[in-house]
Amino acid sequence: MSFFWSLAFLAVVPLVMAYPTGAPLGTCVNLTPKHFNSTNPTVLIPPQAGPSPYALSVSKNMYSPSEELTVTVTSDTGDYFEGFLLQARLADDTLVGTFSDPPTNNTKLLQCTDLGDSVTHTSSARKDAGTSFTWTAPSSDVGNVTFTATFVLQYDEFWVKVTSQEIMASTGAPWVTVNSALIISLLGVVFVATKQ
Numbered sequence: 001m002s003f004f005w006s007l008a009f010l011a012v013v014p015l016v017m018a019y020p021t022g023a024p025l026g027t028c029v030n031l032t033p034k035h036f037n038s039t040n041p042t043v044l045i046p047p048q049a050g051p052s053p054y055a056l057s058v059s060k061n062m063y064s065p066s067e068e069l070t071v072t073v074t075s076d077t078g079d080y081f082e083g084f085l086l087q088a089r090l091a092d093d094t095l096v097g098t099f100s101d102p103p104t105n106n107t108k109l110l111q112c113t114d115l116g117d118s119v120t121h122t123s124s125a126r127k128d129a130g131t132s133f134t135w136t137a138p139s140s141d142v143g144n145v146t147f148t149a150t151f152v153l154q155y156d157e158f159w160v161k162v163t164s165q166e167i168m169a170s171t172g173a174p175w176v177t178v179n180s181a182l183i184i185s186l187l188g189v190v191f192v193a194t195k196q
């Protein structure tokens with residue numbers, strides 16, 4: 001094999017293998033895997049057009065600053081997935097919040113803008129529906145957040161930009177809760193004091 005052909009071979013191998021160790025940074029924005037058609041290697045395989053068998057379920061429909069939420073992958077068909085890229089986005093597609101402690105076996109944090117603003121796979125080993133991720137909200141109210149993900153069932157079958165429901169910033173609610181807790185305990189003190 002000549003030097004030229006060795007180089008050409010090296011260049012083609014990554015295309016064929018796709019990204020078994022996680023989504024590359026190039027997919028951070030459009031969340032679309034660059035998977036080439038094996039019989040037609042210059043043509044990209046398009047995302048599935050039909051409804052996604054996967055969905056994102058979030059532990060709460062509101063977040064307070066710095067609050068931890070759990071995002072769980074669900075599948076109404078019971079399908080596993082091989083690859084994925086998950087982010088939390090504002091309406092203008094800015095990435096917000098930070099994922100932490102991703103399941104160690106097959107997943108890792110990714111830095112698209114800031115470290116931990118995305119999570120992806122570390123291998124194409126099957127991940128079961130029910131896999132969940134911890135996300136910490138930004139330290140201030142940044143507006144509605146939508147979890148957005150791409151799921152790869154297998155090399156030529158993937159769904160892009162699967163979204164959760166919109167998660168609203170909760171405004172004022174924690175103060176009301178603290179306030180009423182305080183009033184109740186003050187009433188308790190008064191009650192105890194009166195009884196003595």
Ligand SMILES: *[C@@H]1O[C@H](CO)[C@@H](O)[C@H](O)[C@H]1NC(C)=O
Nearest residue numbers: 037038039040044045046156
């Ligand atoms: C790959 O290309 C062939 C020929 O154009 C087409 O029939 C096939 O559906 C393509 N496969 C995928 C997964 O897009």
Ligand SMILES: *[C@@H]1O[C@H](CO)[C@@H](O)[C@H](O)[C@H]1NC(C)=O
Nearest residue numbers: 104105106123124125126127
């Ligand atoms: C980790 O992934 C490998 C490959 O799929 C699997 O064989 C193994 O059982 C997994 N380990 C755990 C602790 O889930």
Ligand SMILES: *[C@@H]1O[C@H](CO)[C@@H](O)[C@H](O)[C@H]1NC(C)=O
Nearest residue numbers: 091143144165166167168169
């Ligand atoms: C935020 O989300 C809620 C619930 O989906 C929606 O009613 C509201 O219009 C959204 N606000 C903005 C500014 O998009």
